Amino acid sequence: MGQHSMSKRHWEVANLGWLGERSSKFRQEVRNHVLVRRYSSGDYPHHVGDEAGGIYGVIEGSFGTYAASEAAGIVLGHIFRKGAWFGQGPITSGKPRYLSFKAMEASVILYLPPSALNQIAHSFPGAERELMSLSEYNQLIMTRVVSDLLIRKTDCRIAAVLLRLFEIIPNGLRAGDTCRLTQSELSEMTNTSRHTANTVLKSFELKGWIEVSYGSITLMRPDELRRCAYA
Structure with missing residues (x-):
């Protein structure tokens, strides 16, 4: 994992999905706080059971979503590609991570650490609601995962x-x-x-x-x- 600067192209990619649907004020707050990180293929930003951390936006590469199954162990359910944001679960629950994410290839992400999330949530009225909307956005994706398997x-x-x-x-x-x-x-x-x-x-x-x-x-x-x- 390494730290890098963000290009204009990276920011455009970050706005392809969830972030692009947020207000311009919220997007600017995110831009003011994000860190750019690079991961090698096979690296994990976090594992099942890790303490709550920040959220991640994919700007290059892809990240596999792995869940713990009593019957099959750790299984791959979805792959987040460019424009996707993930890692929001513990923000709302306050519990340890229940999913693992792995770089499926050499990848670059935008990272918002917990301190930045707290600052963004209190930056203006409605900012916290916009931040929490990531949970609903990704819940729709997880619903598709289940419906596809049916x-x-x-x-x-x-x-x-x-x-x-x-x-x-x-x-x-x-x-x-x-x-x-x-x-x-x-x-x-x-x-x-x-x-x-x-x-x-x-x-x-x-x-x-x-x-x-x-x-x-x-x-x-x-x-x-x-x-x-x-x-």
């Missing part, structure tokens, strides 16, 4: 998970967008075997919906993938 047909379930990973902003699917993702990670997030995930990906690729490379998938025809997911 899709019975395997190929439709895999298509739905792919769409979720590619959708950096609501209704923001773009042909040509590439996501760093292995078949093993996809099989874990879709609750399928690696062989099944590989077979389905090959069928999607033959139809021209995606392109599969080593360790990454490129979205080619989002509308077709959506039709498959929600048929």
